[in-house]
Amino acid sequence: MVTRMTDLLGSGGLFRSVETLEDVYRVVRGTARSTLRAHGATVVLLDGDKCYYADEDSMSPLWKGQRFPVSDCISGWTMIHRKTVAIPDIRRDSRIPQAAYRPTFVRSLLMAPILRPEPIGAVGVYWAVRHAATPQEAASLEELAAMSGEALERFPEGLPDRSFLSPSGDPDAFTTS
Incomplete structure (x- = not known):
């Protein structure tokens, strides 16, 4: 049974004690992975037109430290659409960049956007089966993503470029070209 994140984190108690951006990452990835019994967890930040895989906790290395175009990855999809996405079989979903996932252990995933109210990132978990x-599980990850956004904003100097809006300033006019 999945525990509600607010129960687990004591209404953000773990986040209140963080002193660095890295502490936020540690709490997010560790909580996501253990609570959802996943084989991996990641924190992704929006960096201009790229998704920056800021941190991860997984059974084998994935994409920590790498950047991918927002239009080419599932974390970008969840930010653009402002929706949580659950994919039970990544091999059968056209939104997944197969070349990037093929050499990994990932077979299923759940990704939730971090909205403040505009997208600033995503929290994802992966399963090897x-x-x-x-x-x-989706509601728990969304709850963690919401708390993550609050915690991340305490360290704006460490966050990448958050420009997700179109030149007009309208988030609905965002393009990936």
């Missing part, structure tokens, strides 16, 4: 995320 086929896993259909439950609505409760």
Whole structure:
């Protein structure tokens, strides 16, 4: 059974004690992975038109420290659409860049956007086996993403460029070209 994130984190108690951006990453990835019993977890930040894989905790290395175009990765999709996405079989989903995922252990994932109110990143978890995320798991990850956004904003100097808006300033006019 998945525990509600607010119960687990004591209404943000773990986040209150963080002193650095790296502490925020540690709390997010560790909480996501352990609570959702996943084989990996990641914190992704929006960096201009790129998704920056800021940190991860997984059974084998994935993409920590790398940047990918927003239009070419599932974390970008979740930010653009401002929706949580659950993919039970990554090999059968056209939104997944197969070349990037093929050499990894990842078979299923759940990714939630971090909205403040505009997208600033995403929190994702991965499973090495086929896993259909439950609505409760999705709600828990969304709750963690919301708390993550609050914690991340305490360290604006460490965050990358958050420009996700179109030149007009309208988030609905965002393009990936």
